[in-house]
Structures are given as C-alpha cells and as structure tokens.
Amino acid sequence: MPALTVVQPTCTGLNAAPTGRLVIEPAASTAWLVITNGSSLFGLNEEDVVAEGDAGVAGDVAVAPGAYDVFAFPLAGEFGELGEWEAFPEVGNFVSRTVTVTAGTCPAVDELTEATRGGFTAPATVGPGGTLVLSGLPAGAVLHAYLFSVPTDLGVATVAADGTLRLTVPAGIAAGTHRVALYRADGTLLGWQYVEVLAAGTGAGTLAVTGADPQAAGLAAALLVAAGGALVLARRRQTAR
Numbered sequence: 001m002p003a004l005t006v007v008q009p010t011c012t013g014l015n016a017a018p019t020g021r022l023v024i025e026p027a028a029s030t031a032w033l034v035i036t037n038g039s040s041l042f043g044l045n046e047e048d049v050v051a052e053g054d055a056g057v058a059g060d061v062a063v064a065p066g067a068y069d070v071f072a073f074p075l076a077g078e079f080g081e082l083g084e085w086e087a088f089p090e091v092g093n094f095v096s097r098t099v100t101v102t103a104g105t106c107p108a109v110d111e112l113t114e115a116t117r118g119g120f121t122a123p124a125t126v127g128p129g130g131t132l133v134l135s136g137l138p139a140g141a142v143l144h145a146y147l148f149s150v151p152t153d154l155g156v157a158t159v160a161a162d163g164t165l166r167l168t169v170p171a172g173i174a175a176g177t178h179r180v181a182l183y184r185a186d187g188t189l190l191g192w193q194y195v196e197v198l199a200a201g202t203g204a205g206t207l208a209v210t211g212a213d214p215q216a217a218g219l220a221a222a223l224l225v226a227a228g229g230a231l232v233l234a235r236r237r238q239t240a241r
Contacts, residue, residue: 001083002026002072004097009065009104014151016104019062022070028056029076037067037098065103071096105187107146112179112192119191120165122180127198129171132180134193135164143190144183147173154180175199 007021026032032053035041039048050068051061055075072085073094079087085095121136137143137159145154145167154167165182174197181192 001079001081001085001095002030002032004070004099006099006101008102011104011106011153014106014108016106019064020101022051022059022061022063022068022099022101024053024059024061024070026053026056026058026072027074029074031055031057031073031075032059033071033073034059034061034063035069035071037069039069041069041071041096063101065101067098067100069096069098105183107148107151107181107183107189109148109151111189112148112181116189117192120182120193122193122195125196125198126169128169128173128175128200130169132167132169132195133164134167134180134182135162137163137165137182137190139163142185144185146181146183147195148179148181148192150174169197173197 003023003025005023007023009017009020011017022034024032024034033041034050034052035044035048036050039045050063051059053059071094072079078093079085079095082095085097087095119136120134122134123132126132132154139159139161141159142156143159143165144156145165146152147154147169152170152173154169157165157167159165167180177194177196179192180195182190184190
C-alpha cells in the first residue's frame with residue numbers, strides 16, 4: 001500500500017494556514033490519483049482532479065479543507081494487505097481511500113479566563129530556551145501548547161506515562177509573566193497556567209503553580225521574610241536586656 005499521511009492545517013500565532021497537505025509515498029510500481037470526494041473515477045472531469053503521480057513518484061499535495069478520494073494503481077501485480085484502503089476487484093485493479101482535511105482551529109486568547117484556568121501544574125519560573133515541564137496531565141494525550149501574551153506555538157507533544165509534558169521555551173521569548181495553554185487534538189482548551197519567563201542569565205526555580213496568583217505568592221513570601229526578620233530583632237533585644 002502507498003504510505004498516505006494527512007497533514008492538517010496548522011496555526012501561525014492565531015492564524016490558521018489555509019491548506020493542509022496530503023503526503024503520498026507509493027511503491028516503485030504504483031501510480032496514484034487524488035480527486036474531490038463524490039466525483040466518479042469513470043467519466044472524471046478535469047476540474048475534479050486535484051493531483052496525480054506516475055509510478056514510484058512521491059507527492060506532497062496542498063489541499064483546502066474538505067474530503068478527498070485517493071486512488072492507487074499497481075502497474076505490476078496486486079496489492080497485499082489493504083489496511084485502511086478499499087479494493088474494487090469487480091471494476092478494476094486499484095484501491096482507494098477517503099481522507100478529510102479539516103479547517104485549522106487556532107487558540108483564542110479570550111478563552112483564557114479564571115474559569116478555564118488549571119487542568120495541570122506548571123513550574124513558577126522557566127528560563128529562556130529552557131525546558132518547561134508540566135504535570136498532572138492524562139498519560140498518552142496528544143496536546144498542542146501555546147505561550148501567551150504574544151501567541152507563541154510551542155508545538156504538539158504527547159504526555160508521558162507519568163503525566164508530564166516537556167516543552168521547550170524559545171530562547172528569544174520576552175522575560176515576564178506569561179500564560180501557558182494546552183489544547184486537545186480537536187482544538188478545545190484543556191486549561192492554562194501562569195509561568196514567569198526569567199531574564200537571560202538567571203536561574204529557573206521549581207516552585208509549582210497550581211492555581212494561585214504568582215504575584216500574590218510573591219507578596220506572601222515577602223511578608224514571611226519581613227516577619228522572620230522582626231522575630232530575630234525581637235530576640236536580640238530580649239537578650240540585650
């Protein structure tokens with residue numbers, strides 16, 4: 001069988017690519033044809049033909065969202081295991097497969113509200129170019145990660161067996177408080193968390209963010225330090241007396 005890969009439209013920032021791709025890798029003796037779904041292979045109109053390739057010639061075809069029928073024709077012998085392909089021996093020596101390219105679904109910043117916050121744990125800080133390790137996620141889930149405020153695509157990754165997801169933060173990302181958001185394969189938001197990207201040259205901490213406001217956490221830490229200092233001063237005064 002020819003190897004057929006459907007590449008769905010991706011996002012650049014918040015903008016979806018207008019096309020996906022059909023990547024076809026046939027055997028040396030196999031030709032192929034891509035037509036719009038619903039068209040008839042017999043009496044085919046020229047406008048219904050999306051792309052075609054001679055035997056052994058690979059194809060990387062840009063296609064708009066929609067359904068397509070892909071046909072493969074063995075010029076020598078017959079196909080073995082069909083897999084997801086379907087044969088039609090009563091009408092000819094070929095196989096076909098219908099595939100669908102869906103319109104790209106890109107993240108919307110207005111989804112990142114307090115009501116949708118959470119769903120996983122994130123470290124409080126990460127360095128530019130560093131590894132962002134998220135935890136508390138469903139093992140095996142394939143998730144698409146974005147970093148806001150300026151939308152930055154962190155790519156698609158699979159959650160490990162221990163529920164962690166490892167992402168690389170671009171080296172050129174601006175320092176400051178950002179939001180890391182995770183999206184499921186169908187484009188729906190799983191959740192988001194704050195993370196502070198440190199200035200270059202500073203070390204990243206490991207304190208996890210599970211839903212608390214990082215600014216409030218910083219204020220609480222400052223109050224604890226001040227209280228500790230006051231306690232030490234009071235003890236010194238008692239000793240002096």
